[in-house]
Amino acid sequence: xxxxxxxxxxxxxxxxxxxxxxxxxxxxxxxxxxxxxxxxxxxxxxxxxxxxxxxxxxxxxxxxxxxxxxxxxxxxxxxxxxxxxxxxxxxxxxxxxxxxxxxxxxxxxxxxxxxxxxxxxxxxxxxxxxxxxxxxxxxxxxxxxxxxxxxxxxxxxxxxxxxxxxxxxxxxxxxxxxxxxxxxxxxxxxxxxxxxxxxxxxxxx
Amino acid sequence: xxxxxxxxxxxxxxxxxxxxxxxxxxxxxxxxxxxxxxxxxxxxxxxxxxxxxxxxxxxxxxxxxxxxxxxxxxxxxxxxxxxxxxxxxxxxxxxxxxxxxxxxxxxxxxxxxxxxxxxxxxxxxxxxxxxxxxxxxxxxxxxxxxxxxxxxxxxxxxxxxxxxxxxxxxxxxxxxxxxxxxxxxxxxxxxxxxxxxxxxxxxxxxxxxxxxxxxxxxxxxxxxxxxxxxxxxxxxxxxxxxxxxxxxxxxxxxxxxxxxxxxxxxxxxxxxxxxxxxxxxxxxxxxxxxx
Numbered sequence: 001x002x003x004x005x006x007x008x009x010x011x012x013x014x015x016x017x018x019x020x021x022x023x024x025x026x027x028x029x030x031x032x033x034x035x036x037x038x039x040x041x042x043x044x045x046x047x048x049x050x051x052x053x054x055x056x057x058x059x060x061x062x063x064x065x066x067x068x069x070x071x072x073x074x075x076x077x078x079x080x081x082x083x084x085x086x087x088x089x090x091x092x093x094x095x096x097x098x099x100x101x102x103x104x105x106x107x108x109x110x111x112x113x114x115x116x117x118x119x120x121x122x123x124x125x126x127x128x129x130x131x132x133x134x135x136x137x138x139x140x141x142x143x144x145x146x147x148x149x150x151x152x153x154x155x156x157x158x159x160x161x162x163x164x165x166x167x168x169x170x171x172x173x174x175x176x177x178x179x180x181x182x183x184x185x186x187x188x189x190x191x192x193x194x195x196x197x198x199x200x201x202x203x204x205x
Numbered sequence: 206x207x208x209x210x211x212x213x214x215x216x217x218x219x220x221x222x223x224x225x226x227x228x229x230x231x232x233x234x235x236x237x238x239x240x241x242x243x244x245x246x247x248x249x250x251x252x253x254x255x256x257x258x259x260x261x262x263x264x265x266x267x268x269x270x271x272x273x274x275x276x277x278x279x280x281x282x283x284x285x286x287x288x289x290x291x292x293x294x295x296x297x298x299x300x301x302x303x304x305x306x307x308x309x310x311x312x313x314x315x316x317x318x319x320x321x322x323x324x325x326x327x328x329x330x331x332x333x334x335x336x337x338x339x340x341x342x343x344x345x346x347x348x349x350x351x352x353x354x355x356x357x358x359x360x361x362x363x364x365x366x367x368x369x370x371x372x373x374x375x376x377x378x379x380x381x382x383x384x385x386x387x388x389x390x391x392x393x394x395x396x397x398x399x400x401x402x403x404x405x406x407x408x409x410x411x412x413x414x415x416x417x418x419x420x421x422x423x424x425x426x427x428x429x430x431x432x433x434x435x436x437x438x439x440x441x442x443x444x445x446x447x448x449x450x451x452x453x454x455x456x457x458x459x460x461x462x463x464x465x466x467x468x469x470x471x472x473x474x475x476x477x478x479x480x481x482x483x484x485x486x487x488x489x490x491x492x493x494x495x496x
Contacts, residue, residue, distance in 0.1 A: 036320065063271055063311040083271030086355040086388050110388040110447060131254040132355060132390040132446060133479040135271040136262035155311045170247065172448065184449040185386050188441045192379060198437045199375045
């Protein structure tokens with residue numbers, strides 16, 4: 001179990017070198033993306049002006065405050081609370097994000113599934129688990145909201161954050177077929193019969 | 206007792222913000238218990254981050270979680286309380302809107318088909334306002350629950366058969382916990398509704414999921430069932446965030462209602478580890494905030 005400090009963007013080689021159970025801390029740039037952002041990008045044909053090649057995206061829709069554009073708030077937004085949403089709903093967008101925009105790292109909670117796993121394997125990417133619901137802490141890792149695009153979708157805009165010491169995050173899915181969620185799920189399902197027996201269930205259906 | 210509706214509006218704003226920032230003491234205690242018992246290294250590390258987050262939110266007076274949820278207000282009107290019910294609901298909606306605009310908070314509420322966000326946390330039928338009555342003299346209580354979507358997304362109802370008995374209920378609960386995995390932000394409070402009609406059953410599961418820890422179902426049969434389920438749920442090994450460990454749930458809570466002779470309904474709704482709620486109580490002495 002190794003720890004990596006990556007400045008984004010990362011290369012394919014960097015994405016492929018990490019394995020599940022390693023930890024990663026990110027610095028520099030992180031993009032915030034969510035359901036509506038990706039529905040509009042991939043189903044409604046909208047494009048972003050941001051270059052996300054080699055970058056990390058986080059499944060989020062932050063709490064922000066409009067304060068106007070200043071040196072400290074170049075996007076016009078100040079961050080209030082930035083956390084993470086459940087990734088599972090956005091499974092089908094992993095491959096197009098990687099193929100069309102060159103994204104290498106997806107950060108979220110709760111994990112992704114087989115289609116993302118194969119995209120990570122084919123193209124070279126990883127899924128980093130951030131602790132869901134720990135947004136007050138996560139917000140302290142974000143220095144600034146640098147820019148925002150597709151802001152008519154607010155709060156599901158495409159956000160560009162400047163980050164420092166974002167992590168450590170657990171590598172939960174890698175490009176070698178490793179997936180901690182499916183491992184845990186499999187072993188939990190193996191415990192099902194024992195748990196039902198302890199509950200005195202005779203007919204589990 | 207006459208209720209001042211301006212105070213209700215102000216308090217409805219205040220309890221939304223308070224709920225998002227201050228975790229109730231019973232949940233903090235629940236974290237301590239889980240942390241002491243957790244044996245899995247990943248689970249232990251994740252619990253540590255969650256506990257640290259509670260302190261960071263308090264120190265920075267920030268929101269615990271980014272998800273401002275679907276706002277739910279549970280109103281209980283005591284005996285002898287004089288209030289215009291319609292105006293009370295309007296005051297709560299106004300308070301909810303003001304919390305969202307003034308703080309500001311992310312409005313997580315959109316129209317279900319157009320997806321239009323009014324940026325007020327309000328919309329058709331939202332905030333959810335449940336009104337009930339009690340025999341407590343001269344007391345009006347409003348509980349606020351910002352129900353996060355990670356846990357709400359995983360909600361289930363099964364209209365099981367009477368012939369399947371209680372085995373169907375227990376099996377369904379365990380299967381829902383397995384199905385939820387890490388998506389509900391475990392450790393959760395697993396809320397189980399048993400009986401009633403389909404809609405009442407689902408409502409009861411929400412009441413159960415949002416009940417304070419270390420409280421028991423007032424139906425002795427429900428209390429027995431929740432004790433039994435709570436004693437085994439953490440043997441599944443789902444763990445914090447679904448990444449393995451002992452701490453899958455703080456507890457399983459059950460709420461029951463009588464049902465039809467042909468029905469055996471069971472519903473599951475979960476509350477995430479950011480099990481937020483707050484309360485304001487109005488009495489002739491004034492108002493007080495709590496959980």
